Amino acid sequence: MAKRVTGPEIEKLIQLLAKVPGLGPRSARRAALHLVKKKDQLLGPLADAMVEAHRKVRICSCCGNVDTSDPCSVCTDARRDHSCIIVVEDVADLWALERTGAMNTAYHVLGGTLSPLDGVGPDDLNIRGLVDRVVKGEVRELIIAVNATVEGQTTAHYITDQLDGLDVRITRLAHGVPVGGELDYLDDGTLTAALRARTAI
Amino acid sequence: MAKRVTGPEIEKLIQLLAKVPGLGPRSARRAALHLVKKKDQLLGPLADAMVEAHRKVRICSCCGNVDTSDPCSVCTDARRDHSCIIVVEDVADLWALERTGAMNTAYHVLGGTLSPLDGVGPDDLNIRGLVDRVVKGEVRELIIAVNATVEGQTTAHYITDQLDGLDVRITRLAHGVPVGGELDYLDDGTLTAALRARTAI
Numbered sequence: 581m582a583k584r585v586t587g588p589e590i591e592k593l594i595q596l597l598a599k600v601p602g603l604g605p606r607s608a609r610r611a612a613l614h615l616v617k618k619k620d621q622l623l624g625p626l627a628d629a630m631v632e633a634h635r636k637v638r639i640c641s642c643c644g645n646v647d648t649s650d651p652c653s654v655c656t657d658a659r660r661d662h663s664c665i666i667v668v669e670d671v672a673d674l675w676a677l678e679r680t681g682a683m684n685t686a687y688h689v690l691g692g693t694l695s696p697l698d699g700v701g702p703d704d705l706n707i708r709g710l711v712d713r714v715v716k717g718e719v720r721e722l723i724i725a726v727n728a729t730v731e732g733q734t735t736a737h738y739i740t741d742q743l744d745g746l747d748v749r750i751t752r753l754a755h756g757v758p759v760g761g762e763l764d765y766l767d768d769g770t771l772t773a774a775l776r777a778r779t780a781i
Numbered sequence: 782m783a784k785r786v787t788g789p790e791i792e793k794l795i796q797l798l799a800k801v802p803g804l805g806p807r808s809a810r811r812a813a814l815h816l817v818k819k820k821d822q823l824l825g826p827l828a829d830a831m832v833e834a835h836r837k838v839r840i841c842s843c844c845g846n847v848d849t850s851d852p853c854s855v856c857t858d859a860r861r862d863h864s865c866i867i868v869v870e871d872v873a874d875l876w877a878l879e880r881t882g883a884m885n886t887a888y889h890v891l892g893g894t895l896s897p898l899d900g901v902g903p904d905d906l907n908i909r910g911l912v913d914r915v916v917k918g919e920v921r922e923l924i925i926a927v928n929a930t931v932e933g934q935t936t937a938h939y940i941t942d943q944l945d946g947l948d949v950r951i952t953r954l955a956h957g958v959p960v961g962g963e964l965d966y967l968d969d970g971t972l973t974a975a976l977r978a979r980t981a982i
Contacts, residue, residue: 583858583879583882583885584854584858585846585848585853585854585855585875585876585879586846586847586848586849586853586854586876587837587838587848587849587850587853587854588849589830589833589834589837589838589849590834590838590847590848590849592830592833592834593827593830593831593833593834596823596826596827596830597827599823600804600812600815600816600823600827601808601811601812601815602803602804602808602811602812603801603803603804603812607802607803609873609876610802610803610873611801611802611803611804612834613847613871613872613873613876614801614802615801615831615834616834616838616847617847619835619838622797622800622801623831623834623835623838624835625797626794626797626798626801626831627828627831627832627834627835629790629793629794629797630794630816630824630827630828630831631828631832632790632793632794633790633791633793633794633813633816633817633824633828634820634824634825634828636788636790637788637790637791637817637820637824645786645787646787646791646814646817646818647786647787647788647791648787648788648789648790648791649788652786652787652788653785653786653787653788654786657784657785659784670814671814672810672811672814674786675786675787675810675814678784678786681784684784
């Protein structure tokens with residue numbers, strides 16, 4: 581803004597909101613105005629929630645999940661099957677898989693994928709911790725649920741190599757047609773995989 | 782989420798972020814994770830900015846702008862021409878007009894438009910304050926810059942009626958073809974208005 585039309589505190593709020601993923605400079609202004617208008621219903625509680633989250637948030641030293649306790653809610657949940665670990669790239673993937681409610685297992689967050697071009701090596705990921713968990717025993721199966729990208733697959737292979745000789749079953753997510761997906765719009769690789777892995781009706 | 786995968790403080794943060802315009806439940810989760818990952822670079826400063834904004838934000842008692850001082854930065858800016866007031870529906874419109882840098886005037890925020898169906902009458906808007914400002918004198922021109930909707934135009938007419946007999950020039954924004962706009966995509970009303978208000982090249 582050329583001339584000042586509002587207070588520096590509000591400009592600062594807009595500036596920081598614009599850094600939140602999903603908000604740009606324009607929507608940050610809209611968001612800030614909305615927050616300011618709903619001062620006591622939204623801005624206040626949100627401010628408190630942020631202060632609280634900032635104070636309490638922890639990265640789980642066992643699985644890498646984000647929580648306010650360490651070990652996290654997943655690692656300490658006695659109703660889960662901790663002999664099966666789903667390996668994911670990111671906490672968002674853990675939450676997404678958990679929303680399906682399909683499994684009731686433990687997780688392990690790598691914190692990314694191997695990517696030599698970006699300077700991400702094995703030591704930058706939480707792979708050592710994963711191997712330790714498997715070595716300690718009591719892990720029956722490892723489901724490697726990384727993204728189906730080149731980096732993801734490289735990471736999956738690297739992990740498999742690291743666990744060579746250990747008594748653990750290593751699996752990965754099935755490739756195939758997304759539920760509700762239209763064949764016409766799918767790439768050749770997915771279609772080929774779906775054909776190869778066809779199942780009896 | 783079916784089972785708890787993260788702390789209640791983080792779930793609370795996601796819940797509140799989802800109420801911010803521009804963010805939905807899915808992007809709120811993504812935003813929360815990003816904030817938590819950038820705990821000290823983003824979450825902390827944003828929390829502070831919100832606490833500060835919540836503590837300091839004021840609605841200008843003169844023009845209705847949002848600021849941290851009352852009267853606001855616009856009303857107290859001696860370099861502005863306070864004999865010309867641009868009347869807008871919302872603070873967002875004030876900021877948008879101010880970004881153009883086209884005018885160097887005072888503003889007046891109505892806080893909405895007359896809308897009998899939604900139960901918004903003249904007393905729900907900041908119209909009394911506007912009339913007072915004009916009655917006090919020293920206002921030469923009022924530019925009514927409300928949206929070109931039925932409610933906006935009704936509000937403009939109502940304000941004009943209220944100021945009947947006072948020595949002030951009342952104008953409104955020109956209708957016409959948006960800069961960069963294609964005629965083919967414009968509605969008949971806009972094209973008719975643009976033709977009627979044609980100017981010499």
